[in-house]
Amino acid sequence: MDKIKIYTTANRLAWNEAMPLHQKANKSKWDDLFSVPGYSVIREPELSHIRSLNLKGKKIAHLCCNNGVELMSLINMGARKGIGFDISDVAIAEANQRAKKFDSNCQFVQSDVYEIPKAFNGAFDIVYLSIGCLGWLPDLKPLFKKALALLNVSGVIFIHESHPFAEMLPADDRKDVNPLQIIEPYFKAEPYIESDGIDYIGNTSYKSEPMYWFVWTLSDIFNSLIKIGFRLEHFSEYPEDISTQHKRTEEAQAGIPLSYILIARKQVALE
Ligand SMILES: C[S@@+](CC[C@H](N)C(=O)[O-])C[C@H]1O[C@@H](n2cnc3c(N)ncnc32)[C@H](O)[C@@H]1O
Structure with missing residues (x-):
């Protein structure tokens, strides 16, 4: 097994272990919320930036989509079609169930982001990643190479991250x-090797399967995007914590950057 696969295989086990706990805490809440037509979880400051992409008619690939609520929201905001990819079988099953229940024009596929089938290449206007994704991924360059391949000519990657x-x-x-x-x-x-469970939704404590968390600096992110063939179009930083792990820092109002939004456009076609 190559090194990337060793890490992502471990993280898949950990996420499959955590998802039933997340579902116990909030699956029915999401079902209730999406029963309201047009419901969306997207809030400011992300909302304005998403609107600037003019979603109408756009096709979106959501990488590390978890239970699909963000992608379903983007469809409710006007996107034409969405496909979400996530390594967790349990998260994908929940996402497909809800999309079917509410007749949302999206579909969810269980896949490691590094192994998304080539059949999806060139099919999307937007590749979307949000809140707590990059840290699970052991290498940025093949990630952004995959994102570039998924996009059609001049498509954009949108990242809202901690x-x-x-x-x-x-x-x-x-x-x-x-x-x-x-x-x-x-x-x-x-990477950090963690075994404290990740039920940050239901707050159950448990010893989890070992999992790997990678810290990417801003220069890692910018340089990987640029070298792969993206042109940076927008980058903004915010004092709001989107991870739910740093609320105390946010409340201290010390002017510390806790989240960012990045938009980059495909420059060159590979292969
Ligand atoms: C913190 S969640 C993303 C949460 C999402 N933004 C939300 O708020 O629901 C991280 C997701 O990344 C997925 N993931 C981790 N490694 C992955 C990989 N190599 N390929 C695809 N998905 C992966 C996990 O299964 C998990 O669903």
Whole structure:
């Protein structure tokens, strides 16, 4: 097995283990919310940037889509069609079930993002990634190469993510530490190996399968995108925590960047 596959196989097990707990806590909540026609989870500041992409008629690939609620929201906001890809079999089953229930024009496919079939190449106007995805992925260049291949000519990649600055600060469960104190390095070549469960929805504590979390600096992200063939069109940083792990830092209002939005456009076609 190559190195990427070792990490993603472990992360798949961990996500399949966590999803039933997430579902216990919020599956019926999502069903209730989507029973309201046009429901969307997309909020400011993301909302304005998504609107700037003029979703009407657009086809979207959502990478690391989890249970699909963001993609269903983008369809409700006017996108023509969506396909979500996620490595967790359990998340994909939930997403397909809900899309069918509410007749949403999207479909969800279980796949490692590095292994999305070539049949999907060139099929999308937008590749979308949001909240807590990049850290699970062991290599950015093949990720962005895949994103570039999925896009049609001049398509865009849209990323709404936690800021790498937040990776240096203590998560909210470290109540013994000042939330503004830097406790981890910004530059971290090796992944964190975690075994504290990831039920950040239902807050159940459990020892999980080992999983791997990668810290990407802004230069890792920018340089990988540029080298693969994207042109950066927009980048903005925000003091809002979107991870739900750094609410104490956000509340301290210390002017620390905790999230960002990035839009980059396909420059060259590969192959
Ligand atoms: C934090 S969730 C994304 C959450 C989503 N933005 C939301 O709010 O529901 C991260 C997702 O990435 C998926 N994932 C992790 N590694 C992956 C990989 N190699 N390929 C595809 N999906 C992956 C996990 O299964 C999980 O559903």
